[in-house]
Amino acid sequence: MFISVVKFTLILSLFLFSLCTIANDKVIDVSDFGAIKDTGSDSTHSLYKALQEAKKIGATKITFPKGRYDFYEERAADRLMYISNNDPGIKRITFPLSSFNNLEIDGNNSTFIFHGGLVPFILDESSHIVLRNFSIDFSRAFHSEALIAGAGKGYLDLKFTDQFPYKINEAGILKFQSQLFQASGIKNKDRLKRKQISQDEYKYEYKRVLEFNFALREPEYMAQDIFTGNALRAEKLNGGDVVRIFHPNLKAKVGNILVFQAKHRDYPGVVISDSNNVELHNITIHHAGGMGVIAQRSHNITIKDSKVSPSKGRIVSTTADATHFVNCTGKIKLIDNLFESQKDDATNIHGIYAAIDKIIDDKTVEIKLQHPQQFGFDFIAPEDELELVHGPSLITYGSALVAKSTRVSNEVTRIEFVKPFDSRLQKGDSVAEVRDYAHVIIKGNTIRKNRARGMLLNSRGKTLVENNYFHTSGSAILFEGDANFWFEQGGVRNITIKNNIFENSFYSQWGQGVIAVDAGIDEQFKETSRYNKNIVIKGNTFKVFDKAPILNLFSVSNLVFENNIIEKTTEYPERKKYDSLFLINNSDNITISINNILQGFSESKSQLLSPTTYKRAKN
Incomplete structure (x- = not known):
């Protein structure tokens, strides 16, 4: 009897140990796939291998040993993305979390540094995802900043740090760059390098400037955006340490900071699309070339104990909103966060209107998305209910059920309703989804x-x-x-x-x-x-x-x-x-x-x- 009990105990112990081993196998450490911290080396390929393994075995957690991890655009996967209120296009994605379920990514308070035109995270058609304990920053911000060293009628004298490399081109126009060109002495190599840096100038284009108070680290009292376009006339003074820019509307206080607003919204920090039950905990977004977090057509989003805040040496964090939510449902929770120094709002929570562009018959219309940063946004499906809205008054006067939805282009969608729509509907009115x-x-x-x-x-x-x-x-x-x-x-x-x-x-x-x-x-x-x-x-x-x-x-x-x-x-x-x-x-x-x-x-x-x-x- 005693031997039987011992055998049973031994078998039970081995069984429990095997369960623990299986459970431990569900946790993936990126260092096991070649990610090396604190070296500046590219961890993108190692991360992709870890993500592939996580999906293969159904891992529930991916961890990063605490440290700095660098990610470069050269090995990042690309994909055409339509991200509401940001610019559409081909995006290079570092963390492509598509069709993942029940996964936590824990950075253990690591620093993630992104180099070049990258979207750090895209969650697409995923559920029960937790991002935890890491910071997001870029080696070169998509906006630029300068100390105001002098001011006069129609000009400002500026001093740039190495964080914001620039050039004054042959036409005397100020352009910002990803890095300063340094010759290697090898002709063809230098030609290619110059070409790459020149092509990268698109990422750092500006459209307006704004004065920030140096001491308070905030927009100057009663300061206004000054729209300059991306072609300010400029010249170097004092042996090149000071740059004088010219524009008839320029005015600012010496000692303050002039911020050049990024022209494009191409590189948001975290994109959550068509996903549900997503949580961000203890995430710091120091910078993004667009919004910090943008969620669209998603259900139940929580951001808690997180920050949008600039890193050392910058006065601006993200170049657009800290957070943004479009056609989302369920619960949106923003709890105990810090949102500071972004170039737009802390949050914007809204739906989408599309305008009636063409009435085909009493049950069929074509609707058109109007703002370019909404092009490609899908939000209508069969069995959806749409409210009918008088555009100039925003008064809802009816609704209709969708029988069929066919995208004609990125802007136009043909809608067939179940029944004839309200006779008051006319071209120029709008529709929006009636939802939870x-x-x-x-x-x-x-x-x-x-x-x-x-x-x-x-x-x-x-x-x-x-x-x-x-x-x-x-x-x-x-x-x-x-x-x-x-x-x-x-x-x-x-x-x-x-x-x-x-x-x-x-x-x-x-x-x-x-x-x-x-x-x-x-x-x-x-x-x-x-x-x-x-x-x-x-x-x-x-x-x-x-x-x-x-x-x-x-x-x-x-x-x-x-x-x-x-x-x-x-x-x-x-x-x-x-x-x-x-x-x-x-x-x-x-x-x-x-x-x-x-x-x-x-x-x-x-x-x-x-x-x-x-x-x-x-x-």
């Missing part, structure tokens, strides 16, 4: 020091914005949506904004107030359209340095502003052109409670809490 609008939870984030706005919130699902800190040059929160330029579907239906701190936001040119509406509604329809509805703003602290609008609204119904603290500060010069904290036009059921607390103002409470205008819809 995302439930948005934004809690515990810090948004600061960026160009433009904080958050563009346009999901029709329940939205909660709680315990965040905002210090933005433009509007901290913007309700947008339009069918005349970006063609972004918006119109909130249930949003609560509570217990946040808004500190000296809207100190520059982007927006019309700390919390504002900028929906694309033609003036003649603002009295009848009610695009944004059911907004509660309570328990927040607004620190303001003048009487610029805290709320600037139009075409809104059902808004409550209560139990907030409004505190006067002196951190920026007061702008005399503003004289009302509340501008409310063409809106209904707006409550600005007397229980809001005001501190530091000379005017009376009733005077400050009274909206400047208030118009009701015509009967």
Whole structure:
């Protein structure tokens, strides 16, 4: 009996050991496939082998021993990608996570450095993916920065560091490069190198400049974008240490930083497309040549304990939004993150409108995507329900079920409906998908020091914005949506904004107030359209340095502003052109409670809490 027990115990132990071995086999270490840290060598091929093995054996985790890993574009796989609100085209992808399921990538706080025109991560048709514990940066940023050493009428004198290589070409035009040319003495080799560097100039083209405050590391007070194109006239001064650029609109303070905005959005950091249940934890995105994270047509996305923040020696992080979500469903969670110094918004959550381009018969239309950065975006399938929208007013007047959808080109799709559509539908109106609008939870984030706005919130699902800190040059929160330029579907239906701190936001040119509406509604329809509805703003602290609008609204119904603290500060010069904290036009059921607390103002409470205008819809 004793021997039988011993045998049973031994067999059970061996069985459990084999299970552990099998489980351990599900974890892949990239160093086993040749990835070498801290050497500057290219880890791309080793990573691809690890990804192939992970898919083959159904691995649940890929790990990187802590260190620096470098990835170069020469060995990266390429693929044609249509990424909403970024530029379409052939993308070279370092982490091509296509059709992966139940996979975690853990960097163990490693640094991932990308060299050249790369998209670091693309998740496509994947599910239950976790990215954890690493940072993303590029050896050469896609924008450029310079110290302002001198200023005069129509010119600025600039000093560039080695991080931002440039040349002044034969025509006297400033061009930025991937690297400075260094001759090897071998004629053909040097010719090829010059040609490669010249071709790479496309990646670093600029379209406008913006002044940043050197000390505060943020856009300069009341600074504006100066549109220059990619051909600024330039010359070298003082033996080449200083570059003088010329443009009639140039003006800035000596000692500040001039940022050259990247012309293209070709290289976002993390792309999530047609995927579900994706989580990013403790990820730092120092830079990307586009958006930090862009998710499209995906379900349940969480970004937690992560950062978009510039690396040492730069004042700008990503060249566009920190995060962006298009036609997403389920839950979008942004929890305890830092979004700073990006060249656009911290987030934008919206759908897509497509315009009616041609009516073929009473059940068939052709729709056309309007903005070039939406071309190729597929969002309509059989059995989908589409809302029918009057373009100039953004009023939804009907819906229709799709029987068949056929793409004609990257811009045009032919739609056949199940039944004849509403007779009011006409060319120039728009359609958008009626879907499980995302439930948005934004809690515990810090948004600061960026160009433009904080958050563009346009999901029709329940939205909660709680315990965040905002210090933005433009509007901290913007309700947008339009069918005349970006063609972004918006119109909130249930949003609560509570217990946040808004500190000296809207100190520059982007927006019309700390919390504002900028929906694309033609003036003649603002009295009848009610695009944004059911907004509660309570328990927040607004620190303001003048009487610029805290709320600037139009075409809104059902808004409550209560139990907030409004505190006067002196951190920026007061702008005399503003004289009302509340501008409310063409809106209904707006409550600005007397229980809001005001501190530091000379005017009376009733005077400050009274909206400047208030118009009701015509009967």
